[in-house]
Amino acid sequence: MTGGHRNLKGSLIALAFVVVYGSGFVGGRYGLPYAEPLYYLAIRFGTTAVVLFVLVICLRIDWPRSGYIHLIISGILLQGVFSVGVFYALYRGMTPAVSALIIALQPIVVWLMVSAVTARKVRPLSVLALVGGVVGVAITVYRGLESSSGLTPANIAFGFLGLAGVSTGQFYFQMKNPGAHPLVNGFVQSGSSAVVMLAGALIFEKGVIHWTPKLLFSELWMSVGVSIGALSLLFILMRSESADRVASYFYGVPIAAGLIAWPVLGQRPTVSQIVGFTVIVISIIAFNRSSRSPGAVPADNSLAAERR
Structure with missing residues (x-):
């Protein structure tokens, strides 16, 4: 496969991931009023595990001989801790705008982790693009920040718990790179x-x-669409892209969430949100261009390989 085709395929996978993953914020908000967060998440992840187990058996996918402990640790961080932080913050009254702004720090956190582990040269364009992504998210959600309620120390702590979970979970997964089927x-x-x-x-x-129809629909979509669809795409990206480049795609999640919330929740994008979306897209493109400059690690290499 040529470099152009590989980049196009990676871009399409990244776009699909951002859209489906962004829908999770809307889907969770749609069903969360009908169940407590941990029970909601237990049902979601339990349903996902059952469906995936059936698929693995029916498709006769080989089970790896080792690496399970790494999958468990990364899964609890990437899915469990992240979801607990975000869902409890929303459940306790934090607006999605504030939650999105906190999670938008993830690309910077992962970039710092990768830079510390690999000791590679810091590129000014990468730093500028990462900061631009945060600015874009801030522009997108600032109206929500103005009218935010539930901005308490406990809710902020839950928000940063979610940030820590998704950042360390992604970084740990790519560092250990178990190599199992998605x-x-x-x-x-x-x-x-x-x-x-x-x-x-x-x-x-x-x-x-x-047990309302809204809860059932929300659980079904979060289990199959997000936990299976989006995270399978994320696993594919994490096996073919560097950790910080994968993290940069998360800047696009607020765009997808905002556009999906328009028909589902009746939340029409404002002019400021459209401006913010534009800044985010430009930042993602700039960051990925800087990471593909000469001397960068090839896309097929994992973070584990990059450390070597």
Whole structure:
């Protein structure tokens, strides 16, 4: 496959990931009022694990001989800790705008981790693009920040817990690079996250669940569409792209979430949001161009290989 075709394929996968993953913020908000966060997540991840297990068996996918501990650790961080932080912050009253702004720091956190591990040269364009992405997200959500409620120390802590989970989970996965099939990755990570979520729910929550059509639809989409579809695409990206370049795609999530919320929740994008979306797209393009400059690590190499 030529470099141009490889870049086009990677771009299309990244675009699909951003759209489906961004829909998760809308899908979660759609069903969260009908269940406590940990029970909601336990149902979501449990359903995902069952579906993936059936697919792995039916498709006769080989199970890896080792690496399960790395999949469990990265899964609990990337799916469990991230989701707990975001969902509890929203459940306790934090607006999606504030949550999105906190999670938008992820590309910078991952970039710092990668730079520290690989000791590679810091490129000014990369720094400028990462900062531009945060500025774009801030422009996109600033109206939500103006009218935000629930901005308490506890909710901010939950938001940063989610940031820590998704950043360290992605970084850890790419550093260890287990090499398992994406469906096996998803099954082990979702299954382990479901166990942790259920244990937490039994200890900390009351078990309030209202089985409404909205909750069922939300759980179905979050289980199949997001946990299977989006995360399978993420696994593919993490096996073929550098960790910081994958993280830069998360800047596009607020764009997808905002556009999907328009028909689903009736939230029409404002002029400021459109401007913010534009800044985000430019920042992603600039960052990826800087990471593909001469001397950069080839896309097929994992972070583990880059360390060597």
